[in-house]
Amino acid sequence: RCSREECQQREADQKARFDKLRAEYTSVELEKTEVVRQLGVQSESLTATFKDQLHSLQQEHKVRLESTQQQVDSLQTQLDTARQQLTEAEEKRDFVSSERAVSQ
Numbered sequence: 796r797c798s799r800e801e802c803q804q805r806e807a808d809q810k811a812r813f814d815k816l817r818a819e820y821t822s823v824e825l826e827k828t829e830v831v832r833q834l835g836v837q838s839e840s841l842t843a844t845f846k847d848q849l850h851s852l853q854q855e856h857k858v859r860l861e862s863t864q865q866q867v868d869s870l871q872t873q874l875d876t877a878r879q880q881l882t883e884a885e886e887k888r889d890f891v892s893s894e895r896a897v898s899q
Contacts, residue, residue, distance in 0.1 A: 797805065
């Protein structure tokens with residue numbers, strides 16, 4: 796058992812300790828809230844940056860795909876023309892050969 800003065804001193808010490816802990820807790824909670832807010836801002840910023848980069852890549856891909864398709868179309872046209880010219884040349888060769896055979 797403690798004397799009145801000792802009990803009052805213990806109570807004062809406990810109250811001071813309690814007040815100190817409550818102040819630390821409040822400070823930690825405020826700091827945590829600020830960190831969470833900052834992380835939210837960073838997350839939003841990163842999300843926006845990612846979306847912008849993704850959009851840019853999609854646009855670049857679209858342009859390259861269109862360019863490649865134009866090249867394929869052009870090469871297909873050239874190939875068709877070359878095939879047609881080859882067919883005409885073969886027909887002409889065959890005609891000339893048959894004419895020579897008839898004239899001999």
